[in-house]
Amino acid sequence: MTLKREKEEYLEKLWGMKEDELDDLSILSSDMNHEDHDRILHELVIDGFIETDGGKVRLTESGETRARQIIRAHRLAEKLIFDALGGDYEAGACEFEHMVNTEMVDSICILLGHPRECPHGRPIPQGDCCKRALKTAECAVIPITEMIPQQSSRVAYINGKSNQSRLNKIGALQIRPGTMIKLEQKSPSLVIQCEGADIALDENVAADIFVWKECTKNRRACFQDDVPGDGVCKQRSGFGFMRRKKWRG
Amino acid sequence: MAINKENLKVGIIGLPNSGKTQLFNNLTGTYNIVANAILTTISHKKNTCKINDILCEITDTPGIHELLAQTYEEASTRDYIFDEKPDVLIMCMDSNRLKQSLYLTLDLLELGIPLIIALNAIDETCRRGILLDTRKLLHFLRVPVVECIALSGQGMEELKEAIFQAKGIKWEFKYSETIENGIDQIVCKLPTNIANQRKIASLLLLNDPYIIDFIKKYKNVTDENIQEIHMIVNQTRKEFQGNIARVVNTRRNQWVDDIANEVMIQQSLMPHEFEKTFARLCRTPLTGIPILLFIIYLVYLGVVNCANVIAEWMDSRIWVPIQDLINVLVPAGFFNDFLIGDYGILSLGLANAFITVLPILSVFFLIYNTLEDVGYIPNLCVLTRRFFEKLGLSGESVMPLVLGFGCKTMATLTTKSLQSKRERYIAIYLIAFAIPCAAQMGLNISILGRIGLEAFVIAFIVLISVEIIAGLILNIVLPYEEKGEFIQELPPIRLPTMKAVIVKTWYRMIWFLEEAVPVFIYAALALFVLDKTGILMASKLFLSPVIQGWLGLPLEMVDALILCMARHEAAAGLIIKLIGDGLLNFTQCIVAVVITTMFVPCFANIMAMIKELGTYRAIMMTVMINASSFVIAGCLNWALIYWY
Secondary structure, X not given: OOHHHHHHHHHHHHXXXXXXXXXXXXXXXXXXXXXXXXXXXXXXXXXXXEEEEOOEEEEOHHHHHHHHHHHHHHHHHHHHHXXXXXXXXXXXXXXXXXXXXXXXXXXXXXXXXXXXXXXXXXXXXXXXXXXXXXXXXXXXXXXXXXXXOOOEEEEEEEOOOOOHHHHHHHHHOOOXXXXXXXXXXXXXXXXXXXXXXXXXXXXHHHOOXXXXXXXXXXXXXXXXXXXXXXXOOOOOXXXXXXXXXHHHO | OOOOOOEXXXXXXXXXXOOHHHHHHHHHOOOOOOOOOOOOOOOOEEEEEEEOOXXXXXXXXXXXXXXXXXXXXXXXXXXXXXXXXXXXXXXXXXXXXXXXXHHHHHHHHHHOOOEEEEEEOHHHHXXXXXXXXXXXXXXXXXOOEEEOEHHHOEOHHHHHHHHOOOEOOOOOOOOOHHHHHHHHHHHHHOOOOOOOHHHHHHHHHOOOOOHHXXXXXXXXXXXXXXXXXXXXXXXXXXXXXXXXXXXXXXXXXXXXXXXXXXXXXXXXXXXXXXXXXXXXXXXXXXXXXHHHHHHHXXXXXXXXXXXXXXXXXHHHHHXXXXXXXXXXXXXXXXXXXXXXXXXXXXXXXXXXXXXXXXXXXXXXXXXXXXXXXXXXXXXXXXXXXXXXXXXXXXXXHHHHHHXXXXXXXXXXXHHHXXXXXXXXXXXXXXXXHOOOOHHHHHXXXXXXXXXXXXXXXXXXXXXXHHHHHHHHXXXXXXXXXXXXXXXXXXXXXXXXXXXXXXXXXXXXXXXXXXXXXXXXHHHHHHHHHHHHHOHHHHHHHHHHHHHHXXXXXXXXXXXXXXHHHHOHHHHHHHXXXXXXXXXXXXXXXXXXXXXXXXXXXXXXXXXXXXXXXXXXXXXXXXXXXXXXXXXXXXXXXXXXXXXX
16 A cells, blocks of 8 residues: 555544544554554654644644545545445445545536435535535535425435434435435425325425435426426436436537 | 244234224224324233134234334334234234335344234225235245235235244344444343343444333343443444444345335326325315315214204103103102202213213214324324414424324323423323313314304314413423424325224224213212202302302303313213203303313323323323313403403
């Protein structure tokens, strides 16, 4: 393994530790368990990526930027492998993150509709593309609350990892990535049809369930605010990003 | 592995509203309330029956989605499986919800308990253009699969046969190394006499809110053990660096999808269903509110034009001749009073129950049961959610309140699953306060119907406003807590079958007679004794400033309020009699209905409140409800007098 790669693994670990609010150098060394531990740490300090202070270690600003890129690539890769290919995401993603550049990561992010969580349920750091997408509302995914009644769509992902009991509840009702749901009505409560059952939800829960935007003719028609006169929404099967590719071709 | 045993313990497990109780009724030949609604069964019901000369103890359980419990009812079903170790489990599978059912089936398969699958409601899937390949399902699951339609009793013989062919196939999933290590470590810490250790360990790892309570029930579990288990759980989560639940669920979902995709054949064009359209219309405010009002009006018409007529007919044809006969046989005096006097056990006891109350209740329940089987009532929670939100109740507690219109006791018991204490308190209070239960509703309609539609409208508007004001006040007074979330499965709208509705009404009437008639008689006896000893008159005089002055009611209403404590139906019967005697006018009638609806929740409801809140708070609540019911009824009296 090259030194660059080792350093990236370290940065990745440090980001994970930061998420868990840990900063002990001893944890880092025991978790990584690497023979060149001290050398890699030294290199990272020289690069200006980390600062060590007694038994503590933390990422510098530039280190954080770099780690963010790596983590983003890693978790997006997991998401890609998991959602689209249905494979063992851990093994593949470990290799992937070291090979791709920012542009490639961004395009994967666009394909996946700017997901916010990896399959483990950890947050994916936002890239420039996500921020742009937020502004221009060009997402490939929309929350259920923005669907039009009687429209069907496929669930892309469900946010809210902090609320495990809600996820369990939703999961037991088989609302999960990949299932088709149909919005029956929006007010006074949302009612969706999922796998043969009608389920009523409140807006807070519904806003965290994202579906692939399933319109083909007029994508803007999915937004209720500006539905054109006869904005026809056609249902198509398959993942959103697959079709996006087709349009480009 | 065929089962050879003298006694078989059979448990029926399934999703909520999948027809477990109907299966139970079919197998045991008994009757328990079946409804097209969730939370119909909230406690375990046991019964024995003989199948092939083997005594089977069959248990009906509340519905669950998976062994990971989210509500109290789900935890109780799981505890049943873990504690009582049934020999055979019947998985009642709702064909309409194949994936959800398979998800639960996987949990049961993992336990290794012999399992058979009853594929219920296949008639509905057929109509929806969905076909299930039973042979493939059998092939994948390797346990007996029986097609059945529980509602019409089809497939029951096959199901009985299959109980003896149930096979215990241990299905085990292996997860990644970190998770497996964690599970193994937890298993070591669990006491050896617990069954299903692996499942319990994985539930601990997934942070099930109720499983710790289950483990604590074992005597040889020390606090240290639990501490250690917590440590391992936290350690494993840290090591795994992610969401264990999600990874575990993904594996399971994959399994479900693989089977469902093979088994289910679905036509691409779904036929339009009248039921679906109707459900949607009921839930949208624009059409839903008119439908609701129309249904209430229909109930009103039914009770007034049908039940009241039957009751009057029965009174003149049956009760009057009996009265005349007794008058001839027993000369006026003590014994005549004892039998058919104002507080006679025949007049106030039996005739009240059989001739006044029973016809009204049977007509009302015929309509109510039809609505219940249609599945209309739970669908109302969508329509009324926003309204209840204003009262500080988030979605979770809407269902118990809606259920309160059926039976207040049961509704109070279902509040156990509400996460927030504050919401539970508000919900129990509102259920006990001004919501009339089904029987009370029927009788109220009958009483008010004698006076006119206007009285009916006024009384119910008052009751609704009381409920709103009480909710608003509680909402302000009680300290703020985070709101629960509203994720509620709705039962599908179904066309009811005449037979099921009639059978249900029949049993409800039988139960009413069994429960209420003795109470009616005892209450009449108590009043008779009070009357003869003069205590009744004294208390009437003592209460007259309140009853006559403040409430504007005749003194006879004291009897009704006393009867109310025994049984609300008895009080209603007395009020009907008072109207017949011309003792109550328009205003008094409304006040009488409002006060009897709010006054003292019935005994069973108070017991349920004590169970949920503790004795002190429950009694405080009852006292508060009674006090406010007097205040409100008095205000109403003066308002009506001022108005007219």
